[in-house]
Amino acid sequence: HTFSALAKSDxxxxxxxxxxxTKPASPERTAAAKAGLENNGFKVYVVKGRGQAFETLTSLFLAGASVSKILSEKDPVKHSLLRRTIGTSPDYYLTSMAAVGEDGKLAHADFSGFKVGGVAFGAANVIVVAGSNKIVKNESEARKRTHEFVYEGESARTRDVFK
Structure with missing residues (x-):
């Protein structure tokens, strides 16, 4: 669910x-975040819109790579089991971040803790997809965005999934 869809129903x-x-970052802030991430060793693609994002994303996967559909599992017990067994050891792990700093630092947070493990310990390749609305100046702003905004969205997603 997108934030705007959740905001309408929660x-x-x-x-x-x-x-x-919820607002897109300026081109200048986007360029600063891209430069910061590249300075920290990340390969960065800036795209316009979902269609271009999907094309770019799919071009990054090697031919023959398997795709897990853990997120489509609605049964909480099965969902948890899938997360534990295959969720942290794939060739590719697709996720997002709570915030992306202009200084090239990433802030990651989620209520379940499942997403953090895949980034920190599991996958051979981690691909982060993040809208420019997640761009912040630095770690201090990342913490503020996470505590004042992201946790509220995660809470709404949890309420929605486990109705």
Whole structure:
């Protein structure tokens, strides 16, 4: 679910609908974050829109790579089992971040903790997809965005998934 879709259906999240954290970053901030990430050894692709993002993303996977559909499993017990058994050891791990710093640092947080393990310990290749709305100046702003905004979205997603 997108944040905007959740905000329409979750009364607790609706108050964030016009948050600055939902707005795209300027081209200058995007360029700064790209440069910061590249300085820290990341390969960065800046794309325009979902279609181009999907094309770029699929071009990164090697032919024959398997794709897990863990997120489509709605049964909480089965979902958890899949996360533990295959969720942290794939060839490719696709995720997002809570914030992307102009200084090239990434901030990662989620309520379940499953996403963090795949980034830190599991996959041979980690691919991060993040909208420019996640760009912040530095670690301090990343913490602020995470605590004031991201946790609220994660809470809404949890309420939605485990209804």
């Amino acid at each position: 009364a607790q999240l609706a108050r964030f609908a016009n948050s600055p954290y």
